[in-house]
Amino acid sequence: MTEIPPDHPRYLSLKERHGIIDGMHQKIVAEAGLIAHGRGEAFDYLLGEKTPDYALEQEKAAVAHLLLAKNSVISINGNVAILCPDSLVQLAEETGAKLEVNLFYRTVEREQNIKQILLDAGAKEILGVELGETAATIPEITHNRRIVDPEGIFKADVVFVPLEDGDRTMALRKMGKIVLCVDLNPLSRTSVWSNVTIVNHVRRAAQEMVDIAKELKNLSREKLSEILDNYDNNSMLKDSVKYMAERLLTLSQEKLQEG
Amino acid sequence: MTEIPPDHPRYLSLKERHGIIDGMHQKIVAEAGLIAHGRGEAFDYLLGEKTPDYALEQEKAAVAHLLLAKNSVISINGNVAILCPDSLVQLAEETGAKLEVNLFYRTVEREQNIKQILLDAGAKEILGVELGETAATIPEITHNRRIVDPEGIFKADVVFVPLEDGDRTMALRKMGKIVLCVDLNPLSRTSVWSNVTIVNHVRRAAQEMVDIAKELKNLSREKLSEILDNYDNNSMLKDSVKYMAERLLTLSQEKLQEG
Numbered sequence: 001m002t003e004i005p006p007d008h009p010r011y012l013s014l015k016e017r018h019g020i021i022d023g024m025h026q027k028i029v030a031e032a033g034l035i036a037h038g039r040g041e042a043f044d045y046l047l048g049e050k051t052p053d054y055a056l057e058q059e060k061a062a063v064a065h066l067l068l069a070k071n072s073v074i075s076i077n078g079n080v081a082i083l084c085p086d087s088l089v090q091l092a093e094e095t096g097a098k099l100e101v102n103l104f105y106r107t108v109e110r111e112q113n114i115k116q117i118l119l120d121a122g123a124k125e126i127l128g129v130e131l132g133e134t135a136a137t138i139p140e141i142t143h144n145r146r147i148v149d150p151e152g153i154f155k156a157d158v159v160f161v162p163l164e165d166g167d168r169t170m171a172l173r174k175m176g177k178i179v180l181c182v183d184l185n186p187l188s189r190t191s192v193w194s195n196v197t198i199v200n201h202v203r204r205a206a207q208e209m210v211d212i213a214k215e216l217k218n219l220s221r222e223k224l225s226e227i228l229d230n231y232d233n234n235s236m237l238k239d240s241v242k243y244m245a246e247r248l249l250t251l252s253q254e255k256l257q258e259g
Numbered sequence: 260m261t262e263i264p265p266d267h268p269r270y271l272s273l274k275e276r277h278g279i280i281d282g283m284h285q286k287i288v289a290e291a292g293l294i295a296h297g298r299g300e301a302f303d304y305l306l307g308e309k310t311p312d313y314a315l316e317q318e319k320a321a322v323a324h325l326l327l328a329k330n331s332v333i334s335i336n337g338n339v340a341i342l343c344p345d346s347l348v349q350l351a352e353e354t355g356a357k358l359e360v361n362l363f364y365r366t367v368e369r370e371q372n373i374k375q376i377l378l379d380a381g382a383k384e385i386l387g388v389e390l391g392e393t394a395a396t397i398p399e400i401t402h403n404r405r406i407v408d409p410e411g412i413f414k415a416d417v418v419f420v421p422l423e424d425g426d427r428t429m430a431l432r433k434m435g436k437i438v439l440c441v442d443l444n445p446l447s448r449t450s451v452w453s454n455v456t457i458v459n460h461v462r463r464a465a466q467e468m469v470d471i472a473k474e475l476k477n478l479s480r481e482k483l484s485e486i487l488d489n490y491d492n493n494s495m496l497k498d499s500v501k502y503m504a505e506r507l508l509t510l511s512q513e514k515l516q517e518g
Contacts, residue, residue: 017291017294020294021290021291021294024290031280031283031293032276032280034290034293034294034297035276035279035280035293035294035296035297035300036297037294037297038293038294038295038296038297038298038299038300038301039297039298039300039301039304040297040301041294041297041298041301042297042298042299042300042301042302042444043301045298045444185301185304186511187507187510187511187514187515192514192515234515234516237511237515238511238515241507241510241511241515242508242511244507245504245505245507245508246504248446248500248503248504248507249500249501249504251446251500252445252446252496252497252500252501255446255451256446256451256493256496256497256500257493
């Protein structure tokens with residue numbers, strides 16, 4: 001493939017696209033993960049590939065949940081293992097969350113490869129790998145898609161699923177868990193069912209959440225709870241949709257001729 | 260992969276996703292074609308996976324151009340070879356356009372596989388395959404991406420590129436050609452640079468264009484020219500963007516709670 005010049009206006013996006021394709025070759029990203037990445041690209045295009053202000057509020061609420069949890073888990077799939085492993089390992093460290101490899105298309109090879117990426121990024125313990133007969137299952141979900149770690153997602157009170165499908169998000173909610181997600185489509189089932197939905201690119205969100213965690217971890221539990229008392233996910237999703245709709249019209253003014 | 264029940268509300272979209280992945284395995288779709296397909300899925304989600312009224316006008320103008328052309332070519336890449344080969348072969352027949360295999364990531368294997376799909380769909384002549392030293396080139400474009408058939412796109416006055424990248428669209432315009440495209444992103448460079456941009460899913464667009472061609476081919480050249488006199492691509496793109504922005508807000512009312 002052609003080398004992308006670092007001053008290209010869409011450098012990060014194009015580099016990432018190559019990373020996702022390489023990730024498929026290396027048996028880290030699932031094939032359907034390429035299509036999912038494309039959906040994300042389209043919505044991120046609408047955001048101008050920048051973090052909107054509303055997303056920082058969503059990220060703050062998510063970090064408050066992670067810090068208040070008894071038992072929180074950050075779920076890692078192939079796409080996030082390529083896009084932002086370092087930030088997610090740091091976020092786990094700053095918030096005391098565990099890391100669990102959690103794959104829609106689960107194979108032993110992909111589990112191992114993703115584990116290695118997390119180890120390289122400095123993670124100490126990684127759940128969700130080589131579960132075999134020790135695996136727990138999410139009710140109502142079929143096949144390999146239901147497998148979770150009994151010490152991780154299964155017993156967690158708060159689960160952060162950066163990039164997840166709708167069925168599994170709904171099932172985790174029905175198990176009584178607090179679900180935090182990143183989803184660039186503010187109207188997907190994952191977005192609508194989550195307690196906190198971050199409508200932002202996962203790379204930017206994870207990085208920003210590390211910074212937010214460094215600040216918030218010094219707050220009392222009361223102060224952290226106050227953040228959540230004032231947070232309304234439904235209304236934040238409305239803000240996100242409105243922002244995208246307005247951005248479409250602004251982009252249209254920039255790119256199309258007057259009159 | 261799990262079988263999709265035909266009564267699933269998003270049956271076509273999910274079936275197509277599997278088709279695109281299989282197409283990659285069969286060396287028809289390029290790897291980057293999966294990501295491009297995902298971008299399309301996201302924008303088509305905004306359209307509710309249905310043809311909006313404005314798209315029928317865009318399709319009508321594109322068909323009028325094909326019927327008025329001296330030398331028109333329909334450009335076929337891996338994604339459209341999977342998504343709608345039959346409709347595009349029929350469209351070529353109804354409008355007298357030639358078919359040319361035209362690949363961003365060109366390999367002899369992909370050329371041959373796509374040619375075979377078009378033959379199976381009933382095409383008689385297929386340009387753009389095994390060009391070797393007879394290849395013509397699009398100026399200003401690098402590598403294999405610039406190769407075109409001297410008897411096809413190179414000498415055509417009208418080129419229909421369902422799914423094309425911005426660089427090549429711009430280059431074809433600079434060569435003085437009339438470019439017709441399908442692009443679900445109404446603000447992409449391809450969309451903005453084309454003479455007629457169809458903001459619709461390529462499968463629906465191609466199918467509808469066959470029906471439109473059957474009607475329009477009986478019109479006089481004067482009547483066909485009148486269709487184009489009344490067509491303003493810039494204003495149609497504005498309508499498309501406005502439609503998407505409004506759909507986002509409508510979807511938000513459907514999917515999020517009141518208040």
